[in-house]
Amino acid sequence: MTAGEPGAVQDGSSKGGxxxxxxxxxxxxxxxxxxxxxxxxxxxxxxxxxxLRVGLLLAVLPLVCVVVLYRTRxxxxxxxRLSPSRVPAGAEARVHLRMDNVSRLPTGLLMLQDRVPYVLxxxxxxxxxxxEAGGRREVSYRVRSDLRGRYPLGPLQLRLNDPFGMCxxxxxxxxxxxxxxxPRTVPLPPLRLAGEASGYGDGRxxxxxxAGEDDIIPRGYRHGDDLRRVHWRSTARHGELMVRREEQPxxxxxxxxxxxxxxxxxxxxxxxAFEWAVSGxxxxxxxxxxxxxxxxxxxxxxxxVPGEGSDGFAGSTQESADSAxxxxxxxxxxxxxxxxxxxxxxxxxxxxNEGLLIAFFGDLDEEQTSVAARMRQRAGAGVAxxxxxxxxxxxxxxxxxxxxxxxxxxxxxxREAGWVAVPVPPGAGLPALWQLAGQLRADTESAGNGGPTGxxxxxx
Numbered sequence: 001m002t003a004g005e006p007g008a009v010q011d012g013s014s015k016g017g018x019x020x021x022x023x024x025x026x027x028x029x030x031x032x033x034x035x036x037x038x039x040x041x042x043x044x045x046x047x048x049x050x051x052l053r054v055g056l057l058l059a060v061l062p063l064v065c066v067v068v069l070y071r072t073r074x075x076x077x078x079x080x081r082l083s084p085s086r087v088p089a090g091a092e093a094r095v096h097l098r099m100d101n102v103s104r105l106p107t108g109l110l111m112l113q114d115r116v117p118y119v120l121x122x123x124x125x126x127x128x129x130x131x132e133a134g135g136r137r138e139v140s141y142r143v144r145s146d147l148r149g150r151y152p153l154g155p156l157q158l159r160l161n162d163p164f165g166m167c168x169x170x171x172x173x174x175x176x177x178x179x180x181x182x183p184r185t186v187p188l189p190p191l192r193l194a195g196e197a198s199g200y201g202d203g204r205x206x207x208x209x210x211a212g213e214d215d216i217i218p219r220g221y222r223h224g225d226d227l228r229r230v231h232w233r234s235t236a237r238h239g240e241l242m243v244r245r246e247e248q249p250x251x252x253x254x255x256x257x258x259x260x261x262x263x264x265x266x267x268x269x270x271x272x273a274f275e276w277a278v279s280g281x282x283x284x285x286x287x288x289x290x291x292x293x294x295x296x297x298x299x300x301x302x303x304x305v306p307g308e309g310s311d312g313f314a315g316s317t318q319e320s321a322d323s324a325x326x327x328x329x330x331x332x333x334x335x336x337x338x339x340x341x342x343x344x345x346x347x348x349x350x351x352x353n354e355g356l357l358i359a360f361f362g363d364l365d366e367e368q369t370s371v372a373a374r375m376r377q378r379a380g381a382g383v384a385x386x387x388x389x390x391x392x393x394x395x396x397x398x399x400x401x402x403x404x405x406x407x408x409x410x411x412x413x414x415r416e417a418g419w420v421a422v423p424v425p426p427g428a429g430l431p432a433l434w435q436l437a438g439q440l441r442a443d444t445e446s447a448g449n450g451g452p453t454g455x456x457x458x459x460x
Contacts, residue, residue: 021169024169029165081095089184092142099112105133114153126139149181151181152176183331186430187287261341281360282331305326345375357382359375382419
């Protein structure tokens with residue numbers, strides 16, 4: 001990634017012209033100019049010719065430095081490289097800067113400065129000694145943020161100084177880069193629950209197997225197709241050769257639902273309940289992609305990532321890394337939604353073949369608990385991690401002693417609807433809760449009072 005272009009420092013032709021260059025006079029330059037003007041006035045009043053010559057020298061010197069620096073024909077290019085450009089919250093990234101002098105003249109003393117948001121640390125500044133013609137200088141600095149987000153880096157700024165320190169001009173490059181700080185992810189234990197079907201990969205199934213004549217979807221004949229696959233009935237109907245489609249492998253599906261409603265969470269900061277839910281969703285989707293599932297990210301406002309393609313889920317295996325990056329980039333900037341309900345997410349879950357549904361819920365009232373219960377009917381299996389904001393903030397006085405009872409009632413309603421509902425206490429680790437969810441589902445299936453068993457592909 002480059003951040004800069006040739007000719008950023010040349011000819012002094014910046015906006016504002018020479019008047020802007022005069023604004024670059026340093027304290028020393030302004031002092032010389034003021035002293036020269038004062039000496040010239042005194043020489044005129046007192047009639048002292050020698051003092052007038054001294055005053056003119058003092059006043060002209062900073063002006064000459066301004067003109068010379070303004071007309072300096074330096075041609076400098078700057079590049080910026082991020083390593084890496086996407087980091088989890090709390091991790092460090094290194095920014096590499098390189099300055100190349102592409103002119104035929106050596107430069108003077110240069111001060112290099114890069115603009116960074118305050119959450120990434122102090123603004124880095126570097127002093128570069130004389131750069132010979134065709135030479136280069138390389139420097140680097142580190143950035144770190146505990147808050148997820150997209151942070152612009154740049155543009156680069158160069159400060160030019162004359163040898164006497166009378167004038168200082170700033171030239172800026174126009175390009176900038178973006179550092180993406182994604183939520184923290186944690187490795188999750190692989191689980192193989194009851195009812196997982198065998199296949200040719202973890203979590204995979206053959207969902208397009210032909211079950212009979214009515215399930216055949218013919219297509220046009222292509223050169224090289226086996227003539228034994230010609231479907232004569234469709235050929236007669238379409239007037240051209242039609243062949244049966246081959247059985248197509250398809251990965252098991254998983255939807256990770258993130259509840260972002262503002263009313264569902266209290267508190268803010270890296271240790272808040274909402275940030276835990278975002279980090280949990282990121283960990284779940286990365287884990288499921290690694291286990292071979294086709295994954296999509298769904299929020300309560302109905303937005304699905306990676307997109308609205310044929311099925312809205314991540315593509316083939318070679319596209320999993322790109323899909324994971326797209327979903328993590330979305331989670332890097334996700335915020336609270338203004339909506340107060342889960343109905344739009346419920347509408348996105350159109351059919352009954354949505355596969356595994358992993359949900360991260362905030363506070364649920366009676367109405368939203370009912371909507372969440374109906375979501376379970378549209379998935380092959382459902383695991384819900386429910387956060388109680390009152391427990392996370394330590395403020396249980398407004399809800400009174402009945403708050404724990406209401407929370408347990410909501411969990412009971414979700415479990416009766418077929419969810420594997422797991423309460424999330426403050427500061428809990430997702431791997432332990434993930435393991436607990438697997439045990440709860442196994443116990444439920446063995447007891448015979450859980451939701452539908454035999455979910456194709458299970459969940460891992």
